[in-house]
Amino acid sequence: MTDIERQAALDEIGVEVAACTRCRLHQGRTRAVPGEGTAATEVVFVGEGPGVNEDRQGRPFVGQAGSLLDDLLASVLWSRDEVFITNVVKCRPPGNRDPEPDEIAACAPYLTRQLEALDPALVVTLGRFSMARFSPGARIGQVHGTFHAADIASGAARALTFCMYHPAAALHQGSLKQTLFTDMLGVPAALTEARAVRASAAPAPEPTTAAPAPEPASVPATDPVAETAPEASSPAGSSHDGPASDSVPLRAPETLVQPPSGEFETTTPADAEFDPASQLGLF
Numbered sequence: 001m002t003d004i005e006r007q008a009a010l011d012e013i014g015v016e017v018a019a020c021t022r023c024r025l026h027q028g029r030t031r032a033v034p035g036e037g038t039a040a041t042e043v044v045f046v047g048e049g050p051g052v053n054e055d056r057q058g059r060p061f062v063g064q065a066g067s068l069l070d071d072l073l074a075s076v077l078w079s080r081d082e083v084f085i086t087n088v089v090k091c092r093p094p095g096n097r098d099p100e101p102d103e104i105a106a107c108a109p110y111l112t113r114q115l116e117a118l119d120p121a122l123v124v125t126l127g128r129f130s131m132a133r134f135s136p137g138a139r140i141g142q143v144h145g146t147f148h149a150a151d152i153a154s155g156a157a158r159a160l161t162f163c164m165y166h167p168a169a170a171l172h173q174g175s176l177k178q179t180l181f182t183d184m185l186g187v188p189a190a191l192t193e194a195r196a197v198r199a200s201a202a203p204a205p206e207p208t209t210a211a212p213a214p215e216p217a218s219v220p221a222t223d224p225v226a227e228t229a230p231e232a233s234s235p236a237g238s239s240h241d242g243p244a245s246d247s248v249p250l251r252a253p254e255t256l257v258q259p260p261s262g263e264f265e266t267t268t269p270a271d272a273e274f275d276p277a278s279q280l281g282l283f
């Protein structure tokens, strides 16, 4: 499929989503949020669902969580127009409640089709609802910052998936912000690995559905990937299956910027007990 055909498929899905009434979430929406970015990317970020700002603008991750996502992308020298960003549900759950299982199921075909059209090398999941699509049975407290083969039933049949906490979680629990930035440093290395997996023309990954918990490859932020993989790390290129010849050289993880830890302040009351692995809402 050419990038133009991929874009046409994404546009068609966007038109269907805008008019969709498959679940009750259509009733309260101002605008549906199909997702945005470039069809020429190797990397897809998947969040949970639109919030109030996204619902108003019809664009994903444009509120506070979105600005943190922008910062995370910038920390590995990427930008949102080099990737594709979407959500598990395309319409805002009222009051920012969790999406219900029947709503997730009703909306699933859109995400599956988007992934089939994009055929990404890497899917970065933001939060546990997204993670559940690509890493069934995984626990975010255990697998965040790691990657493994994506569940082929997700539509991303030839992708690795990299699990992260949801950026909105860090707005509630400040310590998670540092975790997000640390985990993000592993994303370019995961893309390099994903490219290697595809280049070796391995058969499509087995579904992970049967496994109670995936065994993620660890992604040490200090791994000197640049020495062994001289590919570009820019996720968007003119060639969908790999870097273009004029693409940006791989940025070694150690050159990536990590904001000083002093920048992170918790908004969680000091006496609050917070276990990121026992999830509420977006975590």
Ligand code: URA
Binding pocket: 033, 047, 048, 049, 050, 051, 054, 059, 060, 061, 062, 063, 065, 066, 087, 168
């Ligand atoms: N949170 C999400 O999960 N998705 C968005 O688009 C915005 C906030």
Ligand code: SF4
Binding pocket: 017, 020, 021, 022, 023, 024, 025, 026, 032, 089, 090, 091, 103, 106, 107, 108
């Ligand atoms: Fe349709 Fe998904 Fe919106 Fe539900 S959330 S109405 S399934 S687009």
